[in-house]
Amino acid sequence: MEKLTILAQINKPIDQVWEAYNDPKDIVNWNFAHVSLTCPSAENDMKIGGRFKHRMEAKDGSFGFDLNGQKLMLLNAKPMFGPNHSISMMVMCETCEEVENYYNKLSSGGKVLMELNSYLWSEKYAWIKDKFPLAEQ
Numbered sequence: 001m002e003k004l005t006i007l008a009q010i011n012k013p014i015d016q017v018w019e020a021y022n023d024p025k026d027i028v029n030w031n032f033a034h035v036s037l038t039c040p041s042a043e044n045d046m047k048i049g050g051r052f053k054h055r056m057e058a059k060d061g062s063f064g065f066d067l068n069g070q071k072l073m074l075l076n077a078k079p080m081f082g083p084n085h086s087i088s089m090m091v092m093c094e095t096c097e098e099v100e101n102y103y104n105k106l107s108s109g110g111k112v113l114m115e116l117n118s119y120l121w122s123e124k125y126a127w128i129k130d131k132f133p134l135a136e137q
Contacts, residue, residue: 022046027054036060049092099124106130 010017020026027042031054041055049070057064070092093099103116109131116126 032056093124096124099126103128 012020020030022044024042024044027044028039031039031042033056036059038057038059039054040057041053043051043053045051051068051070054067055064056067091102093102100116103126106128107126107130111129112126113129114125114127116124119125
């Protein structure tokens with residue numbers, strides 16, 4: 001398969017581009033993959049762990065779907081760890097009980113890379129290589 005690279009040059013100040021890329025009132029004006037689609041609504045919470053939800057619909061009303069996700073946080077763990085999983089999944093929880101439940105299930109049969117504990121960046125945090133082996137934080 002031939003590689004396709006798409007480049008867009010936007011001749012506006014970076015703060016205007018950032019705002020248009022992240023502000024829901026602007027997202028609804030550009031976030032559709034084809035002229036037959038529309039984006040009638042968008043939500044976007046830019047904090048770590050914040051969620052986004054963009055509604056996509058066919059202009060003729062024949063179908064629609066929600067694109068949902070969660071913002072990612074990248075963490076450089078050097079010098080504590082050398083080369084390791086370059087990507088791991090972070091699970092954001094609402095309660096301490098939810099954190100402990102995930103920790104117990106994901107660490108069973110896996111390897112705990114960082115014990116469930118309080119760290120500078122989180123009251124309850126752990127890093128686990130599960131039995132599959134995926135890495136979760």
